[in-house]
Amino acid sequence: MNIINRAASILLLLVFFLAFFQDSVHGRPLLLSMSRPKPDAAALFARWLVSQSSWGVLNTIASDMGGAPFGSLILKYFLLCRNVVSFSDGLPDKGRGIPYFYLTTLDPTARNALKDQRSSFTISEYAIGTCGKKDPENPSCAKITLVGMLKVVTGDPKETSFAQTALFTKHPEMEGWPKSHDFQIYKLEIEEIFMINWFGGPKPLTVDQYLQAKMDSHTVIA
Amino acid sequence: MNIINRAASILLLLVFFLAFFQDSVHGRPLLLSMSRPKPDAAALFARWLVSQSSWGVLNTIASDMGGAPFGSLILKYFLLCRNVVSFSDGLPDKGRGIPYFYLTTLDPTARNALKDQRSSFTISEYAIGTCGKKDPENPSCAKITLVGMLKVVTGDPKETSFAQTALFTKHPEMEGWPKSHDFQIYKLEIEEIFMINWFGGPKPLTVDQYLQAKMDSHTVIA
Numbered sequence: 001m002n003i004i005n006r007a008a009s010i011l012l013l014l015v016f017f018l019a020f021f022q023d024s025v026h027g028r029p030l031l032l033s034m035s036r037p038k039p040d041a042a043a044l045f046a047r048w049l050v051s052q053s054s055w056g057v058l059n060t061i062a063s064d065m066g067g068a069p070f071g072s073l074i075l076k077y078f079l080l081c082r083n084v085v086s087f088s089d090g091l092p093d094k095g096r097g098i099p100y101f102y103l104t105t106l107d108p109t110a111r112n113a114l115k116d117q118r119s120s121f122t123i124s125e126y127a128i129g130t131c132g133k134k135d136p137e138n139p140s141c142a143k144i145t146l147v148g149m150l151k152v153v154t155g156d157p158k159e160t161s162f163a164q165t166a167l168f169t170k171h172p173e174m175e176g177w178p179k180s181h182d183f184q185i186y187k188l189e190i191e192e193i194f195m196i197n198w199f200g201g202p203k204p205l206t207v208d209q210y211l212q213a214k215m216d217s218h219t220v221i222a
Numbered sequence: 223m224n225i226i227n228r229a230a231s232i233l234l235l236l237v238f239f240l241a242f243f244q245d246s247v248h249g250r251p252l253l254l255s256m257s258r259p260k261p262d263a264a265a266l267f268a269r270w271l272v273s274q275s276s277w278g279v280l281n282t283i284a285s286d287m288g289g290a291p292f293g294s295l296i297l298k299y300f301l302l303c304r305n306v307v308s309f310s311d312g313l314p315d316k317g318r319g320i321p322y323f324y325l326t327t328l329d330p331t332a333r334n335a336l337k338d339q340r341s342s343f344t345i346s347e348y349a350i351g352t353c354g355k356k357d358p359e360n361p362s363c364a365k366i367t368l369v370g371m372l373k374v375v376t377g378d379p380k381e382t383s384f385a386q387t388a389l390f391t392k393h394p395e396m397e398g399w400p401k402s403h404d405f406q407i408y409k410l411e412i413e414e415i416f417m418i419n420w421f422g423g424p425k426p427l428t429v430d431q432y433l434q435a436k437m438d439s440h441t442v443i444a
Contacts, residue, residue, distance in 0.1 A: 055358035057279040057344050059304065082281065084346040084365035086358045102359070106423075122279050124306040127349055135395040136277035136308045137324070143306035173357040201328075 034093055034215070036130055039140070042203040043213035046195050049125055049144055051095030051215070054170055056123040058085045058101065060112035060150060083109045087121070088170040090162070097211050099146065099188045100153065100163040102174050104181040113186060119150035121188055125197075142197035146190045153185040160185060256315055256437070258352055261362070264425040265435035268417050271347055271364055273317030273437070276392055278345040280307045280323065282334035282372060305331045309343070310392040312384070319433050321368065321410045322375065322385040324396050326403040335408060341372035343410055347419075364419035368412045375407040382407060 034052070037044040059082045085103065089095035099121055103110035113119060122145045125131055131141035153163050163185045168175045177183055193205045256274070259266040281304045307325065311317035321343060325332035335341060344367045347353055353363035375385050385407045390397045399405055415427045 055346065055348060057304070057346075059281070082279070082342065082344050082367055084344065084348070084358060120304065122304050122306065124277065124279075126277060126306070135393050136306060137393070138395065145304055171357050171359070173360060 039142075039198040039203075042195065042197075042205045043209040044215070045142065045197055045203075046144055046193060046205060046210050047095065047097050047213045047215055049123060049128075049142055049195075049197075050089050050097060050099065050146075051093070052128045052130075053123045053125075054088070055084060055086045055127065056099075056121050058083050058087075058109055058150075059120045059122070060109050061116045061118055062108065062112055083107065085109065086167075086171045086174070088163075088166040090166045091169055093215070095166075095215070096162075097213070098190070100166055101150075101186045101188075102167050102171070102177070102183050103186050104177075104183045106181055110184070110186065113150040114152070117149040117151055119188060120145055120147045139196050139199045142195065144193065144195040144197075146188055147192040147194065148188050148190040150186055150188055153187050163187065261364075261420040261425075264417065264419075264427045265431040266437070267364065267419055267425075268366055268415060268427060268432050269317065269319050269435045269437055271345060271350075271366055271417075271419075272311050272319060272321065272368075273315070274350050274352075275345045275347075276310070277306060277308045277349065278321075278343050280305050280309075280331055280372075281342045281344070282331050283338045283340055284330065284334055305329065307331065308389075308393045308396070310385075310388040312388045313391055315437065317388075317437070318384075319435070320412070322388055323372075323408045323410075324389050324393070324399070324405050325408050326399075326405045328403055332406070332408065335372040336374070339371035339373055341410060342367055342369045361418050361421045364417065366415065366417040366419075368410055369414040369416065370410050370412040372408055372410055375409050385409065 034048060037048050039045060085101055087099040087101050089097055089099050103113075105111050105114070122143065124136060125142035126136040131138070134141040153160055167185065174183075190207050190210070193207060193210055195203050195205060197203060256270060259270050261267060307323055309321040309323050311319055311321050325335075327333050327336070344365065346358060347364035348358040353360070356363040375382055389407065396405075412429050412432070415429060415432055417425050417427060419425060
């Protein structure tokens with residue numbers, strides 16, 4: 001009986017170990033400590049989605065399009081202006097809703113932003129693994145696009161410090177990225193929000209509602 | 223000893239079961255049967271990345287921007303033109319490199335494409351879980367943007383059939399999407415490819431090289 005008990009203990013330990021490990025597959029940090037808000041709570045849901053995500057597609061305007069009309073350059077525009085980037089809006093469960101980025105001017109995204117700040121940033125809930133068996137395109141598997149101005153974070157040492165901690169905690173690798181590559185912290189100052197998290201089209205949501213949503217009042221399950 | 227052997231068998235079974243289950247977390251189909259090509263094999267790598275992926279960010283041009291110069295409408299443009307969508311380029315390991323989509327005109331993406339086909343589609347390797355512990359922004363965690371024309375698939379019954387099987391196999395949910403929503407199959411006719419899968423900037427890669435890459439010659443490990 002002793003042997004069976006020991007085997008059972010090992011089994012249990014193994015189950016717990018693998019269940020835990022499963023959450024951290026794909027090198028994703030274990031950040032899913034806050035429960036998914038109901039889709040109707042648009043502001044809270046958007047803040048939750050942003051705080052739980054770690055990457056998205058960032059769009060800028062290629063500098064050589066500067067004010068020119070749409071035309072044959074559109075392909076070059078498309079070619080240069082979208083990029084998969086990492087971001088963070090704060091420490092886990094302490095996000096403020098503003099996405100911070102760590103970008104180098106070796107990449108067109110940062111060069112574009114320095115000349116034309118207009119930008120947008122798209123995130124998919126599918127990437128954080130909370131869509132269950134739903135297809136990534138299913139409207140109830142949320143997607144959000146934040147539209148605004150992409151700016152270098154300078155001047156305010158408190159904000160710089162907040163943003164750097166936010167980024168380096170969620171993306172530990174960043175701290176070691178080559179100093180010679182001129183990485184700088186950028187933020188997206190949001191002007192419009194476009195979120196789909198249920199059937200029937202985008203949720204009406206203002207930037208004020210989004211930024212003022214109180215994450216503290218939300219159930220934390222871990 | 224018999225009891226210990228039995229316990230060991232149960233343990234082994236459990237390990238295999240959980241290792242298998244781990245691959246299918248997040249409702250992602252089990253498609254990772256082909257090994258990751260070396261980053262230098264640009265065409266093969268791009269085809270592999272597209273064939274293993276199931277979703278990305280699709281960008282179109284908002285119809286109300288039609289030919290107008292850049293200006294204050296840019297925010298509306300950004301707001302309407304990007305969307306998280308599902309896609310497929312073929313059955314697992316039999317992709318042809320051309321992304322097919324299943325879109326409804328209830329959504330601006332399809333409406334835009336019907337008026338202006340210029341489009342681009344961005345995919346991140348991070349989403350398929352083969353970047354290990356690398357950060358999503360790390361250049362060796364690949365990202366690809368395909369630029370071209372987004373067209374409704376009509377006329378050729380063989381292509382329609384190929385595309386429908388490609389989509390419905392990778393995204394079983396699609397088959398049940400409401401008939402009344404006017405879903406149609408679209409494809410991206412690729413004109414330019416922009417892929418980063420290593421340090422030192424985008425890989426030179428022509429559309430011909432991409433489309434003609436022979437996937438058959440590549441090692442299949444499962």
